[in-house]
Amino acid sequence: xxxxxQTLMQTVNFVYIISSILFVIGIKMLGKADTARKGNIISAxxxxxxxxxxxxxxxxxxxxxxxxxxxxxxxxxxxSIVGYLVAKKVKMTSMPEMVALLNxxxxxxxxxxxxxxxxxxxxxxxxxxxxxGGLPTFTLVATILAVLIGGVTFTGSVYAWxxxxxxxxxxxxxxxxxxxxxxxxxxxxxxxxVSFCVVGDPQTAxxxxxxxxxxxxxxxxxxxxxxxxxxxxxxxxxxxxxxxLAASAAGFVIENNVLIVAGCxxxxxxxxxxxxxxxxxNRTLSNVLFSGFGAAGGAKGGxxxxxxxxxxxxxxxxxxEAAQNVVFIPGYGMAVAQAQHAVKxxxxxxxNNGAEVSFAIHPVAGRMPGHMNVLxxxxxxxxxxxxxxxxxxxxxxxxxxxxxxxxxxxVNPAAAEDKGSPIYGMPIIEAYKAKTVLALKRGKGAGFSxxxxxxxxxxxxxxxxxxxxxxxxxxxxKFKQ
Amino acid sequence: MDIILLxxxxxxxxxxxxxxxxxxPSQLHTPxxxxxxxISGITIVGAxxxxxxxxxxxxxxxxxxxxxxxxxINVVGGYFVTDRMLAMFKKKGGK
Numbered sequence: 001x002x003x004x005x006q007t008l009m010q011t012v013n014f015v016y017i018i019s020s021i022l023f024v025i026g027i028k029m030l031g032k033a034d035t036a037r038k039g040n041i042i043s044a045x046x047x048x049x050x051x052x053x054x055x056x057x058x059x060x061x062x063x064x065x066x067x068x069x070x071x072x073x074x075x076x077x078x079x080s081i082v083g084y085l086v087a088k089k090v091k092m093t094s095m096p097e098m099v100a101l102l103n104x105x106x107x108x109x110x111x112x113x114x115x116x117x118x119x120x121x122x123x124x125x126x127x128x129x130x131x132x133g134g135l136p137t138f139t140l141v142a143t144i145l146a147v148l149i150g151g152v153t154f155t156g157s158v159y160a161w162x163x164x165x166x167x168x169x170x171x172x173x174x175x176x177x178x179x180x181x182x183x184x185x186x187x188x189x190x191x192x193x194v195s196f197c198v199v200g201d202p203q204t205a206x207x208x209x210x211x212x213x214x215x216x217x218x219x220x221x222x223x224x225x226x227x228x229x230x231x232x233x234x235x236x237x238x239x240x241x242x243x244x245l246a247a248s249a250a251g252f253v254i255e256n257n258v259l260i261v262a263g264c265x266x267x268x269x270x271x272x273x274x275x276x277x278x279x280x281x282n283r284t285l286s287n288v289l290f291s292g293f294g295a296a297g298g299a300k301g302g303x304x305x306x307x308x309x310x311x312x313x314x315x316x317x318x319x320x321e322a323a324q325n326v327v328f329i330p331g332y333g334m335a336v337a338q339a340q341h342a343v344k345x346x347x348x349x350x351x352n353n354g355a356e357v358s359f360a361i362h363p364v365a366g367r368m369p370g371h372m373n374v375l376x377x378x379x380x381x382x383x384x385x386x387x388x389x390x391x392x393x394x395x396x397x398x399x400x401x402x403x404x405x406x407x408x409x410x411v412n413p414a415a416a417e418d419k420g421s422p423i424y425g426m427p428i429i430e431a432y433k434a435k436t437v438l439a440l441k442r443g444k445g446a447g448f449s450x451x452x453x454x455x456x457x458x459x460x461x462x463x464x465x466x467x468x469x470x471x472x473x474x475x476x477x478k479f480k481q
Numbered sequence: 482m483d484i485i486l487l488x489x490x491x492x493x494x495x496x497x498x499x500x501x502x503x504x505x506p507s508q509l510h511t512p513x514x515x516x517x518x519x520i521s522g523i524t525i526v527g528a529x530x531x532x533x534x535x536x537x538x539x540x541x542x543x544x545x546x547x548x549x550x551x552x553x554i555n556v557v558g559g560y561f562v563t564d565r566m567l568a569m570f571k572k573k574g575g576k
Contacts, residue, residue, distance in 0.1 A: 040512070044519070047525075071532060079554045082554050082558070109525070109528055247524040259526055261490060370508040
């Protein structure tokens with residue numbers, strides 16, 4: 001290596017340090033409301049300069065011929081255009097599945113980087129008489145980790161995307177002996193991984209790698225399959241963490257600092273976020289991942305006494321018209337019905353009518369933490385009206401009306417009272433404390449988790465059936481008359 | 482590069498990551514997840530190297546190009562999606 005290329009390499013690595021600093025600052029700022037947007041831009045700048053610096057990487061300059069530049073620029077252009085378009089086109093309500101899908105792409109990319117590196121260095125290297133083409137065991141271990149984690153992240157994310165977007169059933173899919181099957185798959189992939197690292201012969205190692213890739217894909221599906229749609233936020237958060245670790249492992253493969261640091265930052269912060277989310281449901285991570293919670297035919301909790309009492313929109317109007325203190329409790333149903341703007345309109349009218357209005361946000365309402373906040377922000381609901389769970393429960397004690405819009409498990413009193421219920425112990429928004437509960441619901445079916453909601457059978461609850469958005473619009477027009 | 486050095490920075494980065502987001506208001510969890518998801522697209526750097534560094538090996542190059550496109554979608558899509566979400570909070574904060 002001559003002096004010039006050494007200086008260049010040092011410069012590239014120096015830029016990587018700056019990138020890493022920008023990522024750290026970016027994540028830090030993303031955690032505070034008033035700096036979040038700037039933080040995202042700072043982290044994007046870090047990404048941009050890392051990509052630009054990489055173009056001056058020794059290996060890329062070495063390959064500086066028209067053909068490979070065309071490939072690089074072409075691939076970057078295609079990826080940028082597709083990424084930009086999906087980001088602009090996606091509806092705010094489908095944001096969670098979008099994040100899941102993007103996350104899957106990142107995982108698959110890390111897998112492919114590991115595979116490409118092994119295929120190139122391990123299979124075609126001139127020193128292939130050494131262990132697996134002369135690659136040190138450390139690199140092989142990093143490669144197999146990037147491949148396994150990346151593969152699990154990919155299919156797990158795609159499955160989560162399918163569940164969230166309704167392309168496949170949101171229910172947990174469980175069958176007899178599932179845990180054993182999953183354990184066998186995991187052990188088999190472990191066996192192939194170990195063989196990959198120790199087998200020596202590059203051709204055999206490559207076959208082991210391919211077997212590991214296939215098994216990691218199966219494992220990703222199999223691991224997410226028994227998890228109910230209601231727990232998808234936790235799963236996506238965990239998969240997000242995994243995709244960071246996959247990138248980090250890929251960084252060990254190509255011995256690149258910025259991949260290791262950035263991937264690890266994401267991996268660690270994803271774990272913290274996952275734990276926070278599990279805590280807000282009062283469950284442990286292993287309970288979420290392995291309990292098959294909400295499966296068809298699974299535990300249903302105690303029988304719910306009483307009956308659901310329907311109420312017409314006309315009567316709901318009179319109830320709201322007389323109310324002094326109204327609390328809206330949004331859930332995923334609001335997102336599905338795209339009802340956030342209608343909710344905001346009704347809230348404004350109620351305020352002008354002299355009522356006190358607030359929104360009770362359960363930490364896991366919707367499909368991701370903060371999902372409801374994003375939607376309500378889109379509809380211009382003032383920040384001060386959004387109440388977190390503890391404060392919301394204090395307000396509910398004196399509230400005249402609680403309007404439950406497509407929320408289910410997060411207002412189910414069984415979580416507090418029914419020891420047999422699978423969601424027993426989960427903190428809830430205590431909607432039942434309000435004098436009257438209006439539950440806007442599409443039909444009589446059970447919620448996303450598959451549980452009957454005891455709230456709907458309470459004497460002070462009235463069901464207003466129909467599409468939430470249509471119901472809300474009807475209420476708005478009645479107020480306007 | 483020294484393996485120990487690489488593991489060393491990995492370990493420090495892990496602890497830094499744990500500390501960074503220990504106290505985040507819940508409404509920022511989704512943008513934070515989305516924003517850090519974009520950062521995990523850093524594997525785009527690996528994809529660039531894998532694409533350009535394997536020019537005489539078609540199969541590896543193809544893997545690299547696919548990785549590059551996917552990582553690029555993850556990065557660009559991730560940042561724009563996050564920005565869209567945060568832009569809404571901004572509007573609200575201005576009230």
